[in-house]
Amino acid sequence: MRRVAVFHDTFDRGHPVEPLLRAFEARGVELVHTPRGDISNADPAAFDAVVVFVRFRFLRDRPPIDWGGFTGRRVLLEHDAVHNYSRLAGDDLFGAWPPVVERHGFDLLVVSGREVARRLIADGIPSVWVPKGYDDRVFFDLGTTRTGICHFGKRYAARAAMLRQLRRADVSVSHVAAPLDQLNEVLNRYESCLVCNMEGTPALGFVGRALQRVVPGALVTVRPGIETMIKNFEVAASGCAPFFDAIPELSELGFVDSETAFIYADFDELAERLRGTPQEELREVGRRAALLARERHTWSHRVEQILAAV
Numbered sequence: 001m002r003r004v005a006v007f008h009d010t011f012d013r014g015h016p017v018e019p020l021l022r023a024f025e026a027r028g029v030e031l032v033h034t035p036r037g038d039i040s041n042a043d044p045a046a047f048d049a050v051v052v053f054v055r056f057r058f059l060r061d062r063p064p065i066d067w068g069g070f071t072g073r074r075v076l077l078e079h080d081a082v083h084n085y086s087r088l089a090g091d092d093l094f095g096a097w098p099p100v101v102e103r104h105g106f107d108l109l110v111v112s113g114r115e116v117a118r119r120l121i122a123d124g125i126p127s128v129w130v131p132k133g134y135d136d137r138v139f140f141d142l143g144t145t146r147t148g149i150c151h152f153g154k155r156y157a158a159r160a161a162m163l164r165q166l167r168r169a170d171v172s173v174s175h176v177a178a179p180l181d182q183l184n185e186v187l188n189r190y191e192s193c194l195v196c197n198m199e200g201t202p203a204l205g206f207v208g209r210a211l212q213r214v215v216p217g218a219l220v221t222v223r224p225g226i227e228t229m230i231k232n233f234e235v236a237a238s239g240c241a242p243f244f245d246a247i248p249e250l251s252e253l254g255f256v257d258s259e260t261a262f263i264y265a266d267f268d269e270l271a272e273r274l275r276g277t278p279q280e281e282l283r284e285v286g287r288r289a290a291l292l293a294r295e296r297h298t299w300s301h302r303v304e305q306i307l308a309a310v
Helices: 018-026 056-061 097-103 114-122 157-168 180-187 205-214 230-238 267-276 279-296 299-309
Strands: 004-008 030-033 049-053 073-078 108-111 127-129 149-152 174-176 192-195 199-202 220-223 241-245 262-264
Touching: 004 018, 018 030, 018 299, 056 097, 108 114, 108 299, 114 127, 149 180, 157 199, 157 220, 157 267, 180 230, 192 230, 230 241, 230 279, 241 267, 241 279, 262 267
Parallel strands: 004 030, 004 049, 049 073, 073 108, 108 127, 149 174, 149 192, 192 241, 241 262
Antiparallel strands: 199 220
């Protein structure tokens, strides 16, 4: 078998992608700690292929990687390249990836969105899509009694707009928070969980952004999301009935409307479906979603896909 190494950043225990490193190790891939992308103490020549998994801000700030004559496969594994085409995180990352990939001499960029990979290829960057995944040791269906609707995670502008519109439609949603190792227990208390990966831009510039601190979600222009996130898979794995905003890659991932998820195009449709879906249908879709996640979307599945691309 070809010798493959993952040169990885410092991901603290409990970080959402730390289980991905464990999955690489379980597959026989060597883990080489390269904090902040500094590979000066590593030896790429000892391997046939190297996967660099380092936070982008460190790679962007470093001089070109000195590969030391290494002629094997040079791969960058990147979970944030969606920001190359999205201003969700501001303008600082918009269009930032291609020059960094070229400067460091990578042969391939592995990204977590299908549309992101397509756009990068069009921009001249060899790319392949391998979605994010989830830790199956943490998220699973406990088979307990469930009731109500929940949501978790940062309340970005589009998510705040979603929650505001649901309140105005008299749909009660509990915003929950818990450490990662306790989140599954919390999710298992609810029949449904909402995920919104849409982009949102407050109107009126500075005034609109200031308004968000007073009335979160007010006067926000919402656009379709580009890719699925880790929480899509965590919610499905927990056995909640997942409500996902429409992203084309969902169907390729096995999330079919009214079978393994409820997929909404806008917040009016979301409110209507939350009010009108019978409890038994919610439970059945949640059960199928958990089965789909376990069969196709663990980090171990992702490691196999990444190694196939490498």
